[in-house]
Amino acid sequence: MDKIHVQTNIKAPLSKVWLYWTQPEHITKWNFASPDWHCPNAVNDLVTGGEFHYLMAAKDDSFKFDFWGTYISIIAEKNLEIVLGDGRKMTVTFEKTDHNTLISEFFEPENENPVEMQKSGWQAILDNFRLYAERQ
Secondary structure, eight states, rough: OEEEEEEEEEEESSHHHHHHHHHHHHHHHOOSSSSTTTEEEEEEOOOTEEEEEEEEETTTOOOEEEEEEEEEETTTEEEEEETTTTTEEEEEEEETTTEEEEEEEEOOSSSSHHHEEEEEEEHHHHHHHHHHHHHH
C-alpha cells in the first residue's frame, strides 16, 4: 500500500518550527484537526527509542484516545522516523526553504477509514500547526 503524503510551507525559521513541533507546551495548542477537538495533554520523550503520547479528545468529552508512537531515528531539525502505536511507520521531514520551512509527513494508512479521509485529517492538523507557528 502506498504511503500518504501531506505537507505545508510555514513562514517561520526552521529552529522555531522544530521547537513548536516537538515541545509539549506547544503541541497541545495545535495538535487537532477541527475546532471541536483538542489535545489537552502531550508527553514527548524526544530520543531514539523514546515515546510520544498525545491525548486527542473531543471538547464535549464524547470521545478521546492516546495517539502515540516510538522514535526510531531523530535528526534534529531534519527528520523523524516513527513507528506509531498500531505498528504503522511514519516519517516527518523538515526542510529550510529561503525564509520558510517545509514540513512533509509520510505515513502508512490504517485500514478503518478511507485514504482520502485520513489524508484530509492529517492535512488539517498540519495546516493548524502552520497557523499556530506563524501566529507566534
